[in-house]
Amino acid sequence: MNKVDKIIAQARSEGRTALLEPEAKAVCVAYGIPVTKFSVAKTEKQAVEFAEEIGFPVVLKVVSPDIVHKSDAGGVVVGLKNQTEVKAAYSRILKNSKKYKADAKIVGILVQKMAPSSTEVIVGAVKDPQFGQTLMFGVGGVFVELEKDVTFRVAPISEQDALEMVTGVKAFPLLKGFRNSPAVDINAIVDVLLCTSKLVMDHAEIKELDLNPVLAYAKGAMTVDARIILEPAGN
């Protein structure tokens, strides 16, 4: 069994259809999608060790099958610059998570490299009942949430399709550089779309995928949050 099949089998064996962020990111890594370096800590001491290994600044996040939107639960703390801040964030996240859902199962605390802030884009995939695996692209923030400014293509997509998806959003000028947002690496975003297309084509059991956000830079791109939902077992 390959790495991705193993991760999916593990989730299935626990009766889950949602992969945890570290699982979804491991799937991304297997398909060449760039993600921030990460480790799952089981203790505060381990969180500090991982933060030292990864290098500051880091971000800590709750890993729980019962918490889907981590920031809603106070389960994400960004910009941690030293050991003291990591320790404080570790206990704060546990406390917030318990408050949000008293019986939430906490698998661990995800320690990851903090990516420098930049223009945020969203890459997604949904399994359309009629067209099958379909990819989505949008620019983060109000563009996607309020304006529904997104492009879709049925997978598998070509490089040309991916480029059209990126250039096809109304917010595209932002990616080319506008006022205080610098020009970003369009090829890096195209690559993420192509890798995502390959991933969902290889794995028909993926029902939904969200890379939200992917930070786009002058050179390269970095996924900082990934969510993958599987078809119900037996489908």
Ligand code: ADP
């Ligand atoms: P949620 O489950 O609430 O979507 P995210 O993992 O997306 O949680 O984190 C919330 C926000 O925190 C992200 O939209 C992003 O702006 C920021 N963020 C999360 N992880 C990182 C990271 N590694 N580097 C930089 N910013 C991050």
Ligand code: MG
């Ligand atoms: Mg997110």
